[in-house]
Structures are given as structure tokens and as C-alpha cells.
Amino acid sequence: MQFFLFIFFLSLNVFAENDFSFKTELGVDYRIFPEKSTRHPNDQKSQFSGYLKPELELFPSDSKFEYKFSGLLRNDSSDDARDYFEIKELFVQYVDDKFDLTIGSIQNFWGVTESAHIVDIINQKDFREDLDGEKKLGQPSVRYRRYFDMDLFSFYIMPYFRERPSSTFNKRFSSALPVNSSSLFPGSASKNHIDFSTRFQKNLGNNDIGLIFFRGNSRDPIVTIENFNIVNTYKIINLIGLDYQYTSEDLLIKLETTNTNGFGKSYNSTVFGFEKLLPSIFNRIEVNTLLEFQFDDRNISEAPATSLDDDIFFGFRFNFNDINDTQFLIGSNIDTNDTSSFSILEGSRRFLDSYKLSLTYRGFNNYNNDQPFYFLKNDDHINLNISIFF
Amino acid sequence: MKKIFYSYLLTIFFFNLSYADQKGIDIAKETVKRNTGWVGSEVVFQMILKNASGGVAERKIRSMALENDKPNEGDKSLSIFDTPADVEGTIFLSHTKIKKPDDQWLFLPALKRVKRISSSNKSGPFMGSEYAYEDLLSFEIDRFTHTFLREEKCPGSFKDVDCFVVEQTPTYENSGYTRRIVWTHKNDYIAVYIDYYDRKNSLLKSLTFDNYKLYKNKFWRAHELNMVNHQTKKSTLIVYEAYNFDAAIDKSLFNANKLKRIR
Numbered sequence: 064m065q066f067f068l069f070i071f072f073l074s075l076n077v078f079a080e081n082d083f084s085f086k087t088e089l090g091v092d093y094r095i096f097p098e099k100s101t102r103h104p105n106d107q108k109s110q111f112s113g114y115l116k117p118e119l120e121l122f123p124s125d126s127k128f129e130y131k132f133s134g135l136l137r138n139d140s141s142d143d144a145r146d147y148f149e150i151k152e153l154f155v156q157y158v159d160d161k162f163d164l165t166i167g168s169i170q171n172f173w174g175v176t177e178s179a180h181i182v183d184i185i186n187q188k189d190f191r192e193d194l195d196g197e198k199k200l201g202q203p204s205v206r207y208r209r210y211f212d213m214d215l216f217s218f219y220i221m222p223y224f225r226e227r228p229s230s231t232f233n234k235r236f237s238s239a240l241p242v243n244s245s246s247l248f249p250g251s252a253s254k255n256h257i258d259f260s261t262r263f264q265k266n267l268g269n270n271d272i273g274l275i276f277f278r279g280n281s282r283d284p285i286v287t288i289e290n291f292n293i294v295n296t297y298k299i300i301n302l303i304g305l306d307y308q309y310t311s312e313d314l315l316i317k318l319e320t321t322n323t324n325g326f327g328k329s330y331n332s333t334v335f336g337f338e339k340l341l342p343s344i345f346n347r348i349e350v351n352t353l354l355e356f357q358f359d360d361r362n363i364s365e366a367p368a369t370s371l372d373d374d375i376f377f378g379f380r381f382n383f384n385d386i387n388d389t390q391f392l393i394g395s396n397i398d399t400n401d402t403s404s405f406s407i408l409e410g411s412r413r414f415l416d417s418y419k420l421s422l423t424y425r426g427f428n429n430y431n432n433d434q435p436f437y438f439l440k441n442d443d444h445i446n447l448n449i450s451i452f453f
Numbered sequence: 454m455k456k457i458f459y460s461y462l463l464t465i466f467f468f469n470l471s472y473a474d475q476k477g478i479d480i481a482k483e484t485v486k487r488n489t490g491w492v493g494s495e496v497v498f499q500m501i502l503k504n505a506s507g508g509v510a511e512r513k514i515r516s517m518a519l520e521n522d523k524p525n526e527g528d529k530s531l532s533i534f535d536t537p538a539d540v541e542g543t544i545f546l547s548h549t550k551i552k553k554p555d556d557q558w559l560f561l562p563a564l565k566r567v568k569r570i571s572s573s574n575k576s577g578p579f580m581g582s583e584y585a586y587e588d589l590l591s592f593e594i595d596r597f598t599h600t601f602l603r604e605e606k607c608p609g610s611f612k613d614v615d616c617f618v619v620e621q622t623p624t625y626e627n628s629g630y631t632r633r634i635v636w637t638h639k640n641d642y643i644a645v646y647i648d649y650y651d652r653k654n655s656l657l658k659s660l661t662f663d664n665y666k667l668y669k670n671k672f673w674r675a676h677e678l679n680m681v682n683h684q685t686k687k688s689t690l691i692v693y694e695a696y697n698f699d700a701a702i703d704k705s706l707f708n709a710n711k712l713k714r715i716r
Contacts, residue, residue, distance in 0.1 A: 156714075213710070
């Protein structure tokens with residue numbers, strides 16, 4: 064790794080100015096928690112943190128190699144687990160017309176649905192960053208992608224596994240008990256297990272289909288309790304997944320479905336839904352309505368917990384199409400079995416050309432003690448973010 | 454006698470109508486013909502957005518276009534946003550169709566996600582500007598019906614030459630316009646001015662083309678396009694840098710899967 068870094072920065076001097084791009088985002092997050100924490104009576108009512116996201120790309124014009132680094136440095140006022148530096152991407156990529164080969168730490172996204180990302184299984188989720196699971200750790204990989212007209216075949220070899228990070232015990236968003244720092248890897252599971260995954264993506268006019276196979280350490284751990292400590296256990300899983308989107312003029316139909324084998328009896332997870340573009344308001348504000356259904360037949364006594372088992376997500380996304388790119392998403396995810404739900408409101412707007420203001424609200428309703436994520440029930444929060452880009 | 458007179462009137466009316474339609478189509482065909490064979494182009498442009506009180510915001514965009522090579526398809530285009538900084542690296546890819554809805558994709562760099570998107574929002578503004586998506590699509594004859602109105606002196610900086618004035622009515626669904634009136638330079642067959650009428654048929658916007666330059670001795674390109682919204686008093690000026698037609702545009706770049714690796 065150090066050698067790789069050394070080569071990486073050494074090569075910095077070699078390139079002409081138009082062969083690289085460097086950009087940075089600097090921001091602050093202020094979180095307000097209106098309710099008293101369930102964990103500790105004196106737990107914080109607010110939390111303040113700052114972050115820096117540098118991103119450097121080198122793409123010498125006379126070479127087929129390109130290099131990328133992106134990272135995240137965060138410092139938090141109250142939670143030490145949120146003081147960290149994470150290398151999100153650090154890779155070298157060979158780019159040919161028909162294929163590319165990438166070696167290093169990568170960020171990868173697969174999927175089509177909005178309320179859950181069940182086929183997106185390459186990177187580990189970073190719950191220190193946020194609860195939505197959309198922030199991810201870099202994944203050391205060798206990736207090969209082969210392009211066929213509108214279709215794509217990709218293959219991943221992942222020699223190093225990264226465990227899921229979490230907030231410090233007793234701090235906001237942390238689980239009910241402390242997490243034991245050493246996790247279990249039974250059977251052939253191990254941090255050094257060589258995981259692999261492959262995906263084939265096919266376009267048929269208005270239909271886009273992706274087929275996925277993954278074998279390796281599960282990104283989600285199953286949680287057991289030993290001596291009042293949470294122990295995360297990662298097992299080798301075989302996952303087969305499918306994602307599908309039908310695109311028409313104003314309607315998207317989306318499906319993600321997976322079958323996972325490795326935690327006891329194999330189980331199926333499915334997200335199915337629609338995204339419909341409504342007539343614009345004042346011929347300017349674009350309104351999309353989202354409706355998604357989540358199904359899961361896992362037995363949580365032998366498989367990782369999920370809150371999305373028999374749930375419905377319903378929401379609206381507003382794009383104001385103004386100079387400041389004002390956007391809003393409002394929605395609610397409702398569990399049809401026990402009527403627990405969480406609500407979200409996300410809004411953002413640019414100001415003064417290179418600043419951005421974002422506001423997020425999440426509220427948890429009817430969370431009972433027999434639910435897997437009941438410890439979040441008083442963690443309703445408002446996150447105010449201001450960032451500058453340069 | 455009366456009957457004969459009326460049928461005579463009707464004949465003249467229909468003759469004129471079909472003459473006007475035919476001439477309108479002929480002008481459109483000649484416009485397209487003279488702009489055929491450019492294969493691919495690459496250009497950088499600035500969008501300068503002005504609001505009614507004089508506030509200004511700027512956007513920088515790189516754009517690539519690929520001429521259609523199949524008769525039933527339109528052009529392909531790719532726009533890469535360089536500023537504002539928070540959306541830097543966002544890419545919009547469009548495969549224009551003539552009779553079917555266009556195929557469109559958006560690449561969101563922060564999420565590494567390529568999203569295939571609905572294309573019915575043709576009347577929506579492009580990046581908060583006064584241009585709607587449909588204003589920026591390549592000109593395809595069959596997307597409109599064409600009616601020749603008259604010939605007159607051109608407006609704006611072309612007032613020394615004559616223009617054809619043609620009314621074009623969108624035939625595609627979800628247009629924000631009932632019609633548009635296009636002033637076309639009579640010698641060079643290039644648009645110099647367009648009036649857009651909203652769904653209530655009142656004048657909404659006017660677009661002025663200026664600073665035309667000739668490339669490869671054949672293709673005229675305007676380097677300043679100013680869209681003024683008469684109802685909101687906002688305007689958006691697009692200023693193009695020099696076009697590059699010689700670039701061997703890589704066809705495979707206009708592929709949704711490859712958006713992730715475009716610089």
C-alpha cells in the first residue's frame with residue numbers, strides 16, 4: 064500500500080496541467096436531536112462535525128493509464144468513531160476502447176431502485192457517515208469491464224474484506240450494546256478471503272437488465288450477543304441478483320431481487336416499484352412520485368437483520384429547476400406488519416455559486432423493542448450541512 | 454354561379470395552404486441538407502443566466518455531438534458539466550429519436566450512478582436556464598409541421614438580408630409550445646431568430662442567433678444564442694468557443710455504460 068502511494072504521488076510531478084484535475088469539498092454538519100437518547104440520559108442533543116473531501120485524478124493524454132484518489136477526512140465534536148480518514152478510491156486504471164482494467168480501492172454502484180439498494184454489494188456500507196447506507200468504504204479490487212455496444216460485462220476480484228464500521232457505543236445511532244472489536248469469520252470466511260463477483264448488463268430497447276453473481280464475505284453481519292457485547296459474524300455467501308428497469312416517456316418500472324445462500328436457509332429479497340413523472344408545476348418544477356414495495360423472507364434468527372421486510376416506500380421528489388438547483392425529496396417508509404415507519408425530508412440548494420446548503424430530516428415512528436433497529440427510535444434528527452466546493 | 458364561386462375560393466384556399474406547407478417543408482429540408490455531413494463535433498460553451506433584477510450566474514459545459522447515421526434516428530449528444538462546482542462531472546447523454554421518445558441518461562459522479570431517465574420532460578428548463586430541453590435538441594424535420602408565412606427583412610444583426618418566415622408546430626408529445634415562428638436566412642438557410650408561443654398561444658420566449666462562423670466551408674454555427682423570456686424577464690446567453698469538427702469523435706463514448714470513465 065505504502066509503495067503504491069509513493070508511486071502515486073511521485074507521478075504527480077510528471078504530468079502537465081491539463082492532464083489532471085484536483086477538487087475539494089469542505090463542509091460542516093450540524094445534527095440536532097429533538098428527543099432524549101434511549102442510551103444515556105446525558106447523551107448529546109446536538110453534534111457538530113467538519114469534513115474535507117479531496118479528489119485527485121491524473122489522466123496523461125499520451126497514456127492509456129489513469130489514476131485516481133479520493134478521500135474523506137472527518138472530525139466530530141462528540142463521537143470518536145467519527146474522527147477518521149477514509150481512502151474512498153485509490154486506483155490505477157488501464158483504459159482501452161473495448162475494456163478497462165482497474166486495480167486498487169474502488170467505489171461501485173449497482174441498482175435501479177431508490178428506497179433500498181439490495182444488488183449493490185461490492186462496497187461495505189459506512190454507517191458512521193450516515194444511516195442511509197449510501198456512503199460506502201473503498202473496496203480493494205481488481206476489476207475488469209468489457210464493453211459490447213450497449214451491453215457490459217464486468218468481473219471483480221476482491222482480495223481484502225472490510226468490516227462494517229459503526230458509531231461509538233452510547234453515542235447517537237449506536238446499537239444498544241457495545242460492538243466487540245473482533246468479529247467472527249466462521250468456516251472459510253476471512254478478511255483475506257478472495258471474494259469475486261460478476262455482472263452482465265443487457266439493454267433491450269426500453270428494458271435494461273442486469274444479472275449479478277457474488278461469492279464471498281457477506282457485507283452485512285449477523286449479530287449475536289456475548290457477555291453484553293455485540294459480536295458481528297460474517298459468513299461466506301453466494302448471492303444471485305437481478306435488476307431491471309423499464310423506461311417509458313414518463314414512467315419507470317424498477318425491480319431488484321436477490322437470492323442469498325450462506326446464512327442458514329437461503330432467502331429472497333425484492334424491491335419493486337415505480338417512478339412517475341407528474342405534469343410540471345408552473346411549467347418549471349419537475350415532480351416525480353416514487354412508490355416502492357420491499358419484500359424479504361429471511362429468518363432473522365440465522366441471517367443479518369433487515370428492517371425492509373414487508374415495507375412500502377412512498378415519496379415525492381421536487382426539482383425546482385432554478386438557478387440554485389433547489390431540490391426536495393419527501394417520503395415515508397412504512398412496515399405493513401407492525402406499522403413502524405420512518406420519514407425523510409431531504410432538501411438542497413446552491414448559493415453564492417460554489418456553496419451548497421442541505422437539510423435532512425429523519426423521523427422514526429412506532430419503533431418497538433422487538434424490532435431489530437429499535438435503538439434508533441429516539442434518534443430522530445435534523446442534519447444541516449453547508450459545504451464549499453473548490 | 455354562387456356554388457362555382459365558392460368552390461373557386463376553396464380551391465385557392467387549399468392551393469395556398471398546400472403551397473405554404475410544401476414551401477415550409479422545402480425550407481426545412483434545405484436547412485437540414487446544408488447541415489448534413491458534419492459527422493461529429495465538439496465544443497465548449499458558457500451559459501450566462503440573468504434574472505429580472507440583473508443577477509448573473511455562469512455555467513461551463515463541454516458538449517459533444519454525433520450526427521445520425523441511420524435514417525430513423527436523430528443525433529446523439531453528450532454534455533459534461535464543468536461548473537457549478539457542486540455538479541462538476543455530471544454528464545447528460547441523449548439519443549434523439551424522431552418518432553419515439555428519446556433515450557436519456559444522467560451520470561451522477563458523487564454516487565457513481567448512471568441513471569436512465571424519463572424523457573417526457575421536454576418542456577422543462579435545462580439547468581435552470583431559459584432553454585427547455587426541447588430547444589436544445591437537434592432539428593429533425595418530422596418533429597414539426599411547417600407552414601411558410603412570408604418573406605421579409607431578417608431581424609437583429611441580419612437586417613440587410615431577407616428571411617423566410619415559417620411557422621413550425623411540434624408533432625411530438627409533451628411540448629411546452631403550441632408553435633414557434635422561425636426566421637431563416639434566405640441565402641444560407643440558417644435560423645437567425647425564433648419566437649416561441651406557450652400552450653396558451655401567447656409569446657413566451659425569443660431566441661436570437663448571432664456571431665455565425667463557417668466551418669469546413671460548409672457548416673454555419675452561431676456562437677452567441679440569447680434566449681429572452683418575455684413573461685419572467687429572465688434571459689440566458691450561450692457563448693460558444695470554437696467548434697472542433699476535425700476531432701475524430703469516438704462513437705463509443707455515446708454509450709451509457711461508458712459515462713463513468715469520461716473526463
